[in-house]
Amino acid sequence: MRRLTIAPRPDWESKVEALGLVWHTAAGAPYWNEAACYRFSLAQVEEIERATAELYKMFVEAGEYIVSRRLFDRFDIPPWCWPLIERAWREEPPALNYGRFDLGYDGSGPPKLFEFNCDTPTSLLEAAVVQWAWKTECFPDNDQFNSLHEKLVAKWRDIAPYLRGSSGHFAHARETTGEDAVTTAYLIDTASEAGIRAEPILISDVGWDGRRFVGLRNEPIVTLYKLYPWEWLVHEPFGCHIAEDAGSTVWIEPIWKMIWSNKVILTVLWDMFPRHPNLLWASCDGPASDSYVAKPSLGREGANVEVVRRGQRLAEKHGPYDARTVYQGLFDLPDFDGARPVIGSWIVDGNPAGMGIREDGLITGNLSRFVPHIID
């Protein structure tokens, strides 16, 4: 695993924009950073791939453990959601069932799980499309760990027969960066390629007509892809209608993702699979050593994260989250002249699907640079 400094394509902005990545610069600096790339051996990529598949299996076991014992309290899930989660877990309504494992990896030891972003993961277009186009142009003879686009389209195709009318509304929040809009637009592209009629809508424009959720023309929403976290949905004014929705909206992703996307599951995993090579110790009861990371169970974008080594706070990112704190063992991210990469390893329905790399300091946030990769 090496970090190469390379010359960006002179017209890289227009090239990535043409692929839909209008959000390529943030706070005056490139978010899409092709002035560098990471180079992996095939063996290293295979190790990441194996770890991803292994972690997924552990999440399935942990989900079963949590649902069968109704441990929802630990996850601060409102009781009215419990039967919905149990039912969705058992009945398996249609889902993309995709997600991004964020891993610490230094090229030699086993990849270590930081968290699983499986409810509203972003950096998707960059990983699936933009870095592939970059590789094809700049390193045509190299490979890349990337079948994400194909797997997403294939998964939409699988579930399309179960979506009434083979159609869906695709919702995201109104926000200023365009990141959520870009990600949702890309999901619309993949669904459309699979023959699903997709209609974009802002999550705030979703209506409730007293019986069911409706779109802007008051048409029933039969399938709702939402780039909007479950823990927000259920606590908002319309949240209570989810249980009484006579339209039986299919939610993508399903409500059981409230378990997997909550970082409390890291503590369950550690209890179930102690000292597993792909896990870091984790606890809600406090740090197990003087080197740890403290993160909110329901935080996003690296907000409210604190990194402590030998009792010294090395980094801290403030934010709006005040959920239960999860403590996790500190992993020393490799340091390439101050650039510390985190591997985002994608999975679609149990199948490893590629990776994207974000680099920053000790905490990876929404402005951390996306750096493409190649395989020797």
Next chain:
Amino acid sequence: MSKSKVIRLTAVMAASAAALSACDRGESGSWDAPAPTRACVDSAGVRVEDDQCNGGGGYHPRYFGSGIRIPAVGESVSYGSDAPQPGVAYTPASESYSVARGGFGGTAEGHGGGGDGGAGE
């Protein structure tokens, strides 16, 4: 999803969980009529399902103007009129719902969107 395997489809979740919903049934079962609306009530003035008015038996329609609160089924109602206004078209209560919006999305305003690209490490 294949938590292990292949997609297995299902009857999707819904109605039976309604009793466990956090919604206040009083609020969610009634609404303000977006247009003139016709409901069905029994002889005691309690709203019943619309199709009860098809068979007599003391059930009769009650007419409400636009913007008037339509009671939930089972709720007693003392307002409205037993006679329609001439020339006014009335929507059956079972088809008359006003659409509320803005019940999702509020949390994002303080959090900068709903996606998650960060790793927390």
